[in-house]
Amino acid sequence: MSAARPQDLACRELVELLTEFLENALEERTRTQVEQHLVLCPGCTEYLRQFRATIGATRKLAEEDLTEAVKEKLLDAFRHWRQGS
Amino acid sequence: MPAAVSSGGSFEGFTGAPGGVVALLSAADRELVDRLRAGDERTFLGLVEKNHRAMVRAAMGYVASEAIAEEVVQEAWVGILQGLDKFEGRCPLRAWMFRILVNCAKMRGGREARSVPFSALEREDGEGDRRPVEGFRPPDDPRWPGHWAQAPERWTDERLADAQALARIRTEIEKLPPNQRQVITLRDIEDWESVEVCEALGISEANQRVLLHRARTRVRQALAGWATEGTP
Numbered sequence: 001m002s003a004a005r006p007q008d009l010a011c012r013e014l015v016e017l018l019t020e021f022l023e024n025a026l027e028e029r030t031r032t033q034v035e036q037h038l039v040l041c042p043g044c045t046e047y048l049r050q051f052r053a054t055i056g057a058t059r060k061l062a063e064e065d066l067t068e069a070v071k072e073k074l075l076d077a078f079r080h081w082r083q084g085s
Numbered sequence: 086m087p088a089a090v091s092s093g094g095s096f097e098g099f100t101g102a103p104g105g106v107v108a109l110l111s112a113a114d115r116e117l118v119d120r121l122r123a124g125d126e127r128t129f130l131g132l133v134e135k136n137h138r139a140m141v142r143a144a145m146g147y148v149a150s151e152a153i154a155e156e157v158v159q160e161a162w163v164g165i166l167q168g169l170d171k172f173e174g175r176c177p178l179r180a181w182m183f184r185i186l187v188n189c190a191k192m193r194g195g196r197e198a199r200s201v202p203f204s205a206l207e208r209e210d211g212e213g214d215r216r217p218v219e220g221f222r223p224p225d226d227p228r229w230p231g232h233w234a235q236a237p238e239r240w241t242d243e244r245l246a247d248a249q250a251l252a253r254i255r256t257e258i259e260k261l262p263p264n265q266r267q268v269i270t271l272r273d274i275e276d277w278e279s280v281e282v283c284e285a286l287g288i289s290e291a292n293q294r295v296l297l298h299r300a301r302t303r304v305r306q307a308l309a310g311w312a313t314e315g316t317p
Contacts, residue, residue: 010231012221019298023279025290043236050240054305057245058254058273066137070155074133074162075126081166082124 009033014044018051110174117178121169133162136179139275140186146263147187147194157193161186176284179277183285187267237309250308257307261300268293269300 009030014037020026021034038045110118120128137158144154144161164185172181220234244250258266267286271277272293277285283293 010221011233012231015302016298019294019301023294025294041232043233046239047237050237050309051301051305053240053242053245054254054301054308055273057250057308058258058269058301058304059276060251061255061258061274062138062276064138066134070137070159071130071133073159074137075130077159077163078124078126078129078166081163 009037011037011041011044011047014038014041015047018048022052022055111177114174114178118169118172118174121166136182136275137162139270140183142258142270142274143183143263143267144186144190145259146261146266147190153193154190157190158186160193161189164189177281180281180285183271184287187286240309244311245308250311253307253311254304257304258300261303264288265296265300265303268296269304272297273301 014034017026017030017034021031024031026034038048117128117132121132140158140161141151141154144157145151148154148157161182165182168181168185172178222229222232222234224230226232258269261269264286268282271282271285272279279290279293282288283290286293288296
């Protein structure tokens, strides 16, 4: 990164670092830059909040259920496999 | 059985586990495999319930419709069962299952066109894909280069809780390239550990994070316009 001063992380750069930030995958120095930036920047703070909310909402897709028909079909395959082996 | 340490420092003495399953496998996976081999239907159904939807979502990146993806996943289950006796436990069970799925999906998808190999990722990572999706000031802005031209509009998170938001997310994920779709499905929907995802898809941690980040960015953007609608 070409930032001349450590505090000079642009918003455009920060939004690209958020997954690494949330995964604790950033170098110490960059992590500190991100944290300092967030303290001072309401726009990025809101963006991070939305990013987290997006991740939380995405997780809800896991709750979709399987149809009984699919379960039956697969159970059939399982029985068939067991008999064949 | 006590583990013998070889001169190379690696552990030996594990390979004699019953059924040929290497003891590198977690105890939970080991038990799953044993039960499946013993024909335990409830164990199998549990595995299906936990993974089937994720597999369908992942397969959809390679084929034209959800119906075909559903067929591919059913084929994959048969493949998984057939392979189970030879499963050696060199990687976690889910990762192994997923590799079988990806193979089935690629075969069904046929032409390379729809399936972007992970090895093509690096090239795709260049600046070409970095179109600015949000409103930022230009890099030569005299006061605030690269900062928000217009800060993101606030969301009311209650709106995200309703079924329409979920539909929106689902649609957006379906539009993602296969590799991004697989990563976001496994990480954010199915809550897999990143190590496991890398193992299943044969990609590095760094690649995985890039793909995940792009996918999340796209989904957030899709939600953004919608979540701010109707707010003052």
